[in-house]
Amino acid sequence: MENVLWACAFVLACMGFYHFALPALKRFDQANVARINQQDRDKSDANAHFRHALEVAEEQVEEIQEIKKGTAIHYLFEAQIFNSRDEAEEMRAQHIGLVARRFYEELPTALTSRSEARAPLSARERASARWKKTIH
Numbered sequence: 001m002e003n004v005l006w007a008c009a010f011v012l013a014c015m016g017f018y019h020f021a022l023p024a025l026k027r028f029d030q031a032n033v034a035r036i037n038q039q040d041r042d043k044s045d046a047n048a049h050f051r052h053a054l055e056v057a058e059e060q061v062e063e064i065q066e067i068k069k070g071t072a073i074h075y076l077f078e079a080q081i082f083n084s085r086d087e088a089e090e091m092r093a094q095h096i097g098l099v100a101r102r103f104y105e106e107l108p109t110a111l112t113s114r115s116e117a118r119a120p121l122s123a124r125e126r127a128s129a130r131w132k133k134t135i136h
Contacts, residue, residue, distance in 0.1 A: 050100075053100045053103055053104070054096060054097075054100050056100075056103075057096045057097075057099035057100040057103065058096050060099055061092060061095050061096050061099060062077070062078065064076070064077045064085065064088045064089065064092055065077070067081070075087070075088035076088075077091055077092055078091075078095070
């Protein structure tokens with residue numbers, strides 16, 4: 001009798017996996033396939049870096065919220081209330097552009113500071129110097 005209960009529990013666990021986990025795994029796989037395909041397309045696209053910077057900036061900017069006041073609907077974006085969604089979307093798009101622009105303005109200084117922090121020796125030269133210290 002105990003074996004029958006374990007078999008039933010196993011069948012129920014398999015059914016639960018098939019019903020709940022398998023669709024989630026399929027969605028995960030589809031998202032990965034779409035991401036890989038997008039990366040392949042980005043290799044030949046000269047403007048892919050700009051699109052990626054805008055996507056990252058869009059993640060950093062808050063969403064527009066709807067506020068219902070009686071029968072009227074207002075839209076809130078960064079503590080400003082707008083009467084139409086188009087006005088709020090336009091302000092959000094301008095803010096996304098500003099965040100992306102700041103990234104490109106700060107990029108040269110970030111790259112310069114990173115190269116100054118590096119040692120003037122190449123990796124091969126540093127490894128050679130370490131090797132010589134251990135021999136002698």
